[in-house]
Amino acid sequence: MMFSRILVANRGEIACRIIRACQALGIETVAVFSEADNGAPHVAMADDAYLVGPPPANQSYLNVDRIIEVAHRSGAQAVHPGYGFLAENAGFARRCRDEGLTFIGPPAETIAAMGQKIEARRLMSAAGVPVVPGSNSAMPEDADPLPLVELLGFPVLVKASGGGGGIGMRIVSTPEQLAVAVRNTRALAQRSFGHPSVYVERLIERPRHVEVQVFADAQGNVVHLFERECSVQRRYQKVIEEAPSPAVDVHLREALTAAAVHAIKAVGYVNAGTVECLLSGRSEFYFLEMNTRLQVEHAITEAITGIDIVQAQIKIAAGELLPWSQDEIHATGHAVECRVYAEDPNTFLPSPGRITAYREPSAPGVRVDSGTAEGSEMTVFYDPLIAKVITWGEDRCQAIDRMAQALQEFAIEGVKTNIPLHLRVLRDPRFGAGDYDTGIVARLGHSLG
Amino acid sequence: MTEVRSSMAGTVFMISVEPGYVVQPGDVVVVLESMKMEIPIEAIEGGTVTEVRVQPGEVVQEDDVLLVLK
Numbered sequence: 001m002m003f004s005r006i007l008v009a010n011r012g013e014i015a016c017r018i019i020r021a022c023q024a025l026g027i028e029t030v031a032v033f034s035e036a037d038n039g040a041p042h043v044a045m046a047d048d049a050y051l052v053g054p055p056p057a058n059q060s061y062l063n064v065d066r067i068i069e070v071a072h073r074s075g076a077q078a079v080h081p082g083y084g085f086l087a088e089n090a091g092f093a094r095r096c097r098d099e100g101l102t103f104i105g106p107p108a109e110t111i112a113a114m115g116q117k118i119e120a121r122r123l124m125s126a127a128g129v130p131v132v133p134g135s136n137s138a139m140p141e142d143a144d145p146l147p148l149v150e151l152l153g154f155p156v157l158v159k160a161s162g163g164g165g166g167i168g169m170r171i172v173s174t175p176e177q178l179a180v181a182v183r184n185t186r187a188l189a190q191r192s193f194g195h196p197s198v199y200v201e202r203l204i205e206r207p208r209h210v211e212v213q214v215f216a217d218a219q220g221n222v223v224h225l226f227e228r229e230c231s232v233q234r235r236y237q238k239v240i241e242e243a244p245s246p247a248v249d250v251h252l253r254e255a256l257t258a259a260a261v262h263a264i265k266a267v268g269y270v271n272a273g274t275v276e277c278l279l280s281g282r283s284e285f286y287f288l289e290m291n292t293r294l295q296v297e298h299a300i301t302e303a304i305t306g307i308d309i310v311q312a313q314i315k316i317a318a319g320e321l322l323p324w325s326q327d328e329i330h331a332t333g334h335a336v337e338c339r340v341y342a343e344d345p346n347t348f349l350p351s352p353g354r355i356t357a358y359r360e361p362s363a364p365g366v367r368v369d370s371g372t373a374e375g376s377e378m379t380v381f382y383d384p385l386i387a388k389v390i391t392w393g394e395d396r397c398q399a400i401d402r403m404a405q406a407l408q409e410f411a412i413e414g415v416k417t418n419i420p421l422h423l424r425v426l427r428d429p430r431f432g433a434g435d436y437d438t439g440i441v442a443r444l445g446h447s448l449g
Numbered sequence: 450m451t452e453v454r455s456s457m458a459g460t461v462f463m464i465s466v467e468p469g470y471v472v473q474p475g476d477v478v479v480v481l482e483s484m485k486m487e488i489p490i491e492a493i494e495g496g497t498v499t500e501v502r503v504q505p506g507e508v509v510q511e512d513d514v515l516l517v518l519k
Contacts, residue, residue, distance in 0.1 A: 056460065056508075235486070342484070350484035352458055380459045380508070384484040 002318045003027055003077045003102070008046065009067050010082030012371035013388060014294070015042035018080045021310035030074040032067060034060035036379050041371050048074055055381045061085045064092050071101055078102035078317060080310075084383065087293040088115055104317040106271050106292050113267065114290040118161040118199050124287045127266035129259050132278065132286040134201035145182050145200065146175055155203040158185045162193030169236070171203060204286065206437040208279040209233065210245050211291075212260035213301045215312060216269045217322045224257040225301045225309075226331050230276075232425055234348050234441045239418070240425060241297040242336045243304050246396065246434025247279055256285055263287065272298075272313050281437075296339065296388070299369060303335035303392040334396040336403045338422045340386045340410065342378040345421040346445070352380050356414035361406035365392045365399070368406075378415050386412060396434070400426055451494050452514045459483030461507045461515075470498045472518065479503070479515050490515060 007030040008018045019029045019042065031046035036055035043049045050070040053060035060066075062085055071079055079096050081087040087105065090112035096103040105111070114120045118138055121131045133152055138161060139145050149156050149172075158181045160168030168188050170181045182198060190196040213225040229245030230238045248256065260275040267290075274291040298309045312323060342351045358374040370387035378384060389406050393399030404426045407419050424444050430436050459481035466478050472492045479490040496518030503515050 056506075348486075349457065349488065350459075350486055352484060378484070380457075380483040382484065384486070 003314070005030060005047075005074065005076045005078075006104070006314070007032065007067070007071045007074060007076035007079045007101075008042070008082065009061070009079050009086055010084070011037055011040065011042055011061060011382065013369045013385060014082040014084075014296070014371070016045055016371045017299075017369050018082060018310055019045045021308060021314060024308070025311055025314060027314070030070065030076050032061070032070055034381075036377065036381055040376065041373050050074065055379060057085065057381060064089075064095060068095060068099055068101070071096075072099070076101070078104055078314075080104040080314070081293065083293050083296055088291070090115060102317050104271070104313055106269055106273065110267055110269055111292045114292050116161050116195075116197070117159065117163065117289060118197060120290055121199070121287070123267055124263055124290075127263055129263045129266075129287045130285065132201040132204060132288070135199040138197035138199060139182060141186075141196075145178055149178060149200055150175075152200065152202045155205075156200045157203050158182055158198055158200055160185055160189035160193060161197035161199060162189055162195045168192060172200075204278050204280050206281060206439055207231075208245070208247050208437050209238075209276065209288075210248060210256065210279050210285070211274045211276040211295075212257055213295070213298070213309070214260050214264045214269070214273050214275060215309075215316070215322060216264055216271065216273075217316050218270050218319065219321060220265070220268075221322045222261050222265050222269075223322060223324065223326045223329060224261055225305050225307060225329060227253065227256060228295075228297055228300055230297065231436060231438045232431075232440055233438050234421075238297065238339065239341075239441065240336065240338050240422065241300055242334065242396070242399070243300040244331060244334065247283075252283055252285070259285070259287075263290070271316050272309055296385075297337050299367060299388060299390045300335035300337045303367070303390055304331040304333060305329055306332075333392055333394050334399040335390060335392045336396075336399045337388055337390045338403060338407060339388055339418075340407075340412070340422070341384040341418045342386055342415040343384050343418050344416050345418045345424075348418075350380070350384050351416035352378050352384075353415040354378075355386070355412060357411060358413075359409075359411040360387065361389070361409035363402065363406060363409075365402050366406045367391075368410075386415075386417065400432070450499075451496060451518045453478055453490060453492055453516045453518065455479075455481065455509045455511060455513045455515055456490060457481070457483055457488060458510050459488060459508075461503045461505050461509060462487060464501060464503070464505060464516075466498045466501070466516070468498050468501060472496060472498065481509065492518065494518065 031049040093108035232240035391402040462482040
């Protein structure tokens with residue numbers, strides 16, 4: 001049965017985005033907020049709002065006991081975790097289930113399995129999905145890692161199984177560096193993820209990062225919503241995304257989406273998910289990881305398919321069947337997203353502070369998802385995302401032109417933003433030609449000196 | 450005596466030294482977390498750590514003294 005009240009366990013733009021989806025479905029919303037977010041847009045938009053703790057996330061947005069208590073007190077039947085914070089926390093998903101609340105996402109067991117990268121690699125490999133050549137189990141603590149790595153060939157990446165998003169990852173180019181890198185990564189993994197498992201993968205040089213949006217219902221129906229290209233990154237974090245990917249032709253799209261559908265069937269997935277892949281220079285693709293949640297960049301898929309992904313998440317969590325068959329899902333035109341961060345466009349260092357002036361762009365084909373307003377404080381406690389600008393065009397060129405225009409009109413004062421970096425990328429001839437890889441931001445940074 | 454100061458506001462994520470440690474110029478002595486990003490703080494000059502003024506989890510402001518070297 002459809003929910004009448006949903007608690008949104010997040011803040012900022014994604015909390016606002018989820019509240020909008022609930023409003024469209026006629027569902028009441030409950031916001032939670034920390035002391036740093038009193039009066040924030042997501043609090044103002046919700047039907048009801050509860051303070052959950054002091055500014056640091058581990059005392060507020062990650063405070064599971066308090067959030068569950070608020071869910072019960074407010075009469076919510078379901079919890080939407082958004083992305084980040086508790087979104088990929090299997091313990092939280094389990095706790096919701098135990099407390100009689102619906103967690104809007106996949107089952108806790110799927111989140112747990114996909115959160116351990118070694119386990120995810122093993123499952124994907126067993127399902128016949130190509131994975132980056134590497135170790136199929138955790139590296140034993142006392143064995144010499146060199147023989148395996150020599151089989152793979154240097155350079156390799158030493159990775160923490162519990163890691164992700166670039167955290168707990170080291171490039172090793174020579175045999176001499178290997179033992180130390182394994183030891184350090186193990187220590188970091190223990191400290192950061194509570195588990196010392198590490199593994200190695202061959203380093204795919206100058207890859208493109210392409211991901212497939214997938215959706216499944218509890219009856220085992222599965223569809224994909226095409227791919228997104230996410231190669232414009234800094235510090236392994238995405239900055240600009242586009243859909244479709246300029247690197248993916250019809251044949252590759254068929255192989256990529258078929259592999260993604262196969263992968264999520266193999267793990268019994270339910271709800272929205274993303275299969276992230278690396279694309280080598282020779283158009284070979286490898287499974288990288290599975291994100292068991294709503295992605296930051298989901299809006300570009302919405303722009304080309306016309307599908308509201310968050311509404312669909314809620315319907316599937318309420319037990320409905322997938323609202324579309326694969327044949328009913330079509331992609332039209334091209335979409336680009338720029339993540340506008342409060343950060344220095346040259347050093348990428350955060351730029352906290354109060355936003356003293358704020359005016360969003362508005363034009364045909366332009367969407368701005370934001371949780372920010374004039375007077376908003378960009379604090380050190382949370383990520384630096386001010387807003388996401390999404391543009392759609394009949395073709396790639398129009399989408400990019402609309403983006404450049406929109407970003408130039410976006411007025412933000414009081415903090416530094418990375419809009420100059422976005423404009424540099426959008427005007428780069430190789431970006432314009434669609435011929436770029438994950439090294440593009442570093443290359444443009446160097447060319448500016 | 451030299452002081453190692455915070456280059457920006459953030460939360461102390463990790464302290465890689467203790468009193469008595471000898472550091473070289475450029476060594477990362479503290480890692481701050483700010484806006485979900487790790488910010489390494491390096492010692493500009495070398496020396497022996499005499500005092501660590503912050504603890505992991507503590508919120509610091511720009512220019513706060515993190516530790517003292519001799």
